[in-house]
Amino acid sequence: MREKIVPISTPAKGAVGKTGFWRTFKPIIDREKCIKCLLCWLYCPEGAILRTDDDITIDYDYCKGCGICANECPRKAIEIVLER
């Protein structure tokens, strides 16, 4: 029997794996300072900031540690630390 190969990819999270492993730096949200403006959610190139109606958490499985969220936070509520 001949196998049929169709060159169509299917959408999947982690198409190249858990990119959180790439991280050199890690963003950490300070809950006291965060005003829930959602700007970090808007700017994250990865979609690695998860959002409920008015709160955010970082998905460390996929966050690449670019630091955009920390750079853009108007309250400086995201700290960048060395990943370990």
Next chain:
Amino acid sequence: MTITIKSLSREEYLLPGNASCPGCPASLGLRLLGKALGKNMILVVPASCTSIIQGPYPKTSIKLPLINVIFASSAATASGIAAALEILGKKGVHVVCWSGDGGTVDIGLQALSGAAERGDNILYICYDNEAYMNTGIQRSGSTPYGAWTTTTVLGKRRHKKNLPMMMVVHDVPYVATASIGYPLDFIEKIRKAARYKGFKYIHLLAPCPVGWRFPPSKTIEIGRLAVLTGMWPLYEVERGKFRLTGVSRSLLDKSKRSPIVEYIKIQGRFSHISEEEIRILEEYVDKLWEDIRKIIS
């Protein structure tokens, strides 16, 4: 109508765990495109960083129907898909070309111009990272004067090709510029473009940390500085009517523009630049705005 962050859907059409570099403007652009139009979209993507970001077979990070095409054929392929949708009577599906600057201002230009002249019902978005990034930072027609690339080691000697203006003279219903530094403006322009039947063009400035030599945390900041220094004017041309948008509205007055060195000094690709070359870039920016003044008056 201004769009608020809270009004944007939580649905992601670019899934995490993709192959983009940290701080990539192309992946943010794709995410925003998904937020702007949702699922009723067919993407046409030529060879570029995006074809890598998509991910390797049999998985893909893009949750939309997408076809990969050779460089020179993107707009023509999109035209064909739009014609097929029309014949099938399928309404409300947007056909979007998502191409890099190399694929747009150089290699795909003929097909792009043809589709615009025919008035085919597609939205063409060029994400402009100002070089052929995916193959290792070679200069394109969109690389600015003075910038280092691996094929302009002493800095490029020609100015950036003004593609959005070239699309304006095609007399299509909608042309706009955008910057990744202003995501809501970009989303608004995509939605506006999508309301028109016919050919629409959006040129998105996409500062690339790898090719422009800056830390990945600065992508948005540099996208903003490009606009604030006047290097990249934000505007839209709706049915031939030109309008500056966002912060660019106040920048016709030169004194309101930030000095271009603020934009240049944080990018390694300009690290070798001389005073004379900065002056040439300043003259270029002044001319850009003089031309805009002529259009407006």
